Amino acid sequence: MDAYLTQYIDPYYLRLLILIGINIILALGLNIITGVTGQLSMGHAGFMSLGAYTSAILSMQFACPFWLSLLAGAMVAALFGCLIGIPTLRLEGDYLAMVTIGFAEIIRVFFLNFEPGGKAVGLAGIPQHTNFVLVFTLVAIIIVLNAKLLNSRIGRAWYAIRENEIAAESCGVDTTRLKVMAFTVGSFLGGLGGGLYAHYMYFIRPQDFAFMKSIELLNMVVLGGMGSIPGTLIGATILTLAPELLRVVAEYRLLFYGALLVILMIFRPNGLLGDVRIYDIRKRWARKEVQANAHTNS
Amino acid sequence: MPILTLNEISQEFGGLRALDGVSLQVEEQQIYGIIGPNGAGKTTLFNLITGIYDPSEGTISFRGQSINGAKAHQIASLGIARTFQNIRLFQKLSVLDNVRMGSFGVTRSGFWSSMLGLPRSRREEKEITEKAEQLLDRVGLLNKKMEYAVNLAYGEQRRLEIARALALEPTLLLLDEPAAGMNAGEKAELMGLIYELREQMKLTILLVEHDMNLVMNICERIAVLDYGRKIADGPPEEVKQDERVIQSYLGVEA
Numbered sequence: 266m267d268a269y270l271t272q273y274i275d276p277y278y279l280r281l282l283i284l285i286g287i288n289i290i291l292a293l294g295l296n297i298i299t300g301v302t303g304q305l306s307m308g309h310a311g312f313m314s315l316g317a318y319t320s321a322i323l324s325m326q327f328a329c330p331f332w333l334s335l336l337a338g339a340m341v342a343a344l345f346g347c348l349i350g351i352p353t354l355r356l357e358g359d360y361l362a363m364v365t366i367g368f369a370e371i372i373r374v375f376f377l378n379f380e381p382g383g384k385a386v387g388l389a390g391i392p393q394h395t396n397f398v399l400v401f402t403l404v405a406i407i408i409v410l411n412a413k414l415l416n417s418r419i420g421r422a423w424y425a426i427r428e429n430e431i432a433a434e435s436c437g438v439d440t441t442r443l444k445v446m447a448f449t450v451g452s453f454l455g456g457l458g459g460g461l462y463a464h465y466m467y468f469i470r471p472q473d474f475a476f477m478k479s480i481e482l483l484n485m486v487v488l489g490g491m492g493s494i495p496g497t498l499i500g501a502t503i504l505t506l507a508p509e510l511l512r513v514v515a516e517y518r519l520l521f522y523g524a525l526l527v528i529l530m531i532f533r534p535n536g537l538l539g540d541v542r543i544y545d546i547r548k549r550w551a552r553k554e555v556q557a558n559a560h561t562n563s
Numbered sequence: 564m565p566i567l568t569l570n571e572i573s574q575e576f577g578g579l580r581a582l583d584g585v586s587l588q589v590e591e592q593q594i595y596g597i598i599g600p601n602g603a604g605k606t607t608l609f610n611l612i613t614g615i616y617d618p619s620e621g622t623i624s625f626r627g628q629s630i631n632g633a634k635a636h637q638i639a640s641l642g643i644a645r646t647f648q649n650i651r652l653f654q655k656l657s658v659l660d661n662v663r664m665g666s667f668g669v670t671r672s673g674f675w676s677s678m679l680g681l682p683r684s685r686r687e688e689k690e691i692t693e694k695a696e697q698l699l700d701r702v703g704l705l706n707k708k709m710e711y712a713v714n715l716a717y718g719e720q721r722r723l724e725i726a727r728a729l730a731l732e733p734t735l736l737l738l739d740e741p742a743a744g745m746n747a748g749e750k751a752e753l754m755g756l757i758y759e760l761r762e763q764m765k766l767t768i769l770l771v772e773h774d775m776n777l778v779m780n781i782c783e784r785i786a787v788l789d790y791g792r793k794i795a796d797g798p799p800e801e802v803k804q805d806e807r808v809i810q811s812y813l814g815v816e817a
Binding site for chain 2: 410413414417418419420421422424425428429431432433434435436437438439440446450540544
């Protein structure tokens with residue numbers, strides 16, 4: 266299928282599209298944890314690396330079918346998300362952020378010394394199974410399920426925890442359990458994205474999942490708008506394309522990120538689509554139509 | 564049998580004794596008022612009943628069952644709903660979602676059925692949406708159901724909090740200063756609403772309030788707290804005459 270696509274589209278652009286898709290999956294996972302539930306996680310790359318290494322090792326050394334190693338990678342990440350979530354989600358805000366940074370660093374250092382993972386050199390020669398169709402099929406499925414979830418009893422409780430934890434508790438929400446649930450789902454998607462990434466890049470090494478990767482993913486969620494699925498899609502797309510467009514000033518990329526976030530904080534503190542609802546847009550359109558009609562009638 | 568019994572409740576914060584051996588009995592379908600000067604421990608009492616704090620001493624029982632040490636969400640699911648003195652709404656959720664959120668404790672659909680939209684979860688969603696709209700209609704906010712809660716006026720936010728608490732289908736409703744910041748007209752409306760709720764929903768209502776007119780009018784029994792101790796307890800006429808109450812709270816006419 267991808268070979269067919271490359272007849273029409275430059276492989277370079279195809280590659281960018283696939284990376285956008287993978288980043289969307291990763292960012293949607295983080296969006297559930299940080300954007301929707303409001304638990305600041307700065308270690309999403311840790312879950313990503315768990316998924317990447319698990320699936321890569323399963324594919325290369327145990328000759329597992331691709332779908333199985335992908336699923337296993339996501340499950341391992343989810344398991345760690347759950348295990349780490351139980352003790353740490355009693356912490357709030359900055360404290361939780363620090364613990365998640367620490368966790369991601371521990372994972373990174375572990376893989377730096379992990380023999381089957383090739384230590385600092387990394388793993389090379391991972392079979393390239395990830396392709397455009399697979400990534401975007403998964404993106405579509407995840408968006409649909411994610412939207413359903415956020416519109417349901419569980420999703421509402423996640424938003425409620427972000428808005429006011431004590432009030433959520435007084436509505437009967439077991440906030441610790443719901444937070445662990447959000448963390449588990451988010452890290453599952455992190456692991457899934459990691460597995461896709463590993464099977465696309467041929468090659469992974471611990472530096473790929475360092476602190477800056479976590480920050481990059483966090484930026485996607487914040488830029489797009491906390492808790493908004495369309496926002497996360499836009500955030501992931503912009504921040505995947507930005508480094509390519511800024512190739513000329515590659516070393517100043519971080520400067521660009523910093524400036525972008527500052528500008529965003531001034532003009533749209535809730536992110537690009539953080540407080541935009543389809544309902545409001547429809548209402549505004551309806552009003553414009555009424556005005557337009559009144560204008561033509563007069 | 565009383566629906567709520569507090570037996571010799573004490574609560575300490577560090578060295579400060581916020582509540583000291585308070586006992587109360589609230590009968591079923593009673594409107595019970597708690598009054599007292601600022602810092603008397605009224606809100607602390609609410610926080611103990613709803614499980615936000617665990618009492619240092621004493622026992623609390625609801626319908627004959629001890630709720631000491633139960634978590635706030637467990638107590639909510641037993642049917643004790645509350646509002647807050649400093650309004651705690653889900654500000655960036657719609658008015659409708661705030662009320663639907665109130666039903667969390669009485670709905671059951673879990674992660675998988677929510678994500679996959681199984682019939683059970685869809686049925687529940689439909690039920691709680693209808694119920695939420697009825698409640699919003701009752702407190703007069705139905706035409707604002709899609710607004711963000713944060714954009715409502717102060718009095719409306721108070722009413723929204725009551726609607727959210729009612730969505731839990733409680734048997735005991737705790738109102739923490741429901742009339743604070745309301746004008747005379749809104750207060751009269753609120754009194755009507757409280758009466759109506761008690762009659763129609765068979766509610767027991769426990770309220771903390773500073774507005775004496777409101778308290779004396781609608782409460783059937785009043786407890787007075789001062790420095791964490793209960794100094795009086797009885798029907799409004801009796802409490803009004805109580806020497807100590809007049810001294811510490813109602814004030815002496817010069």
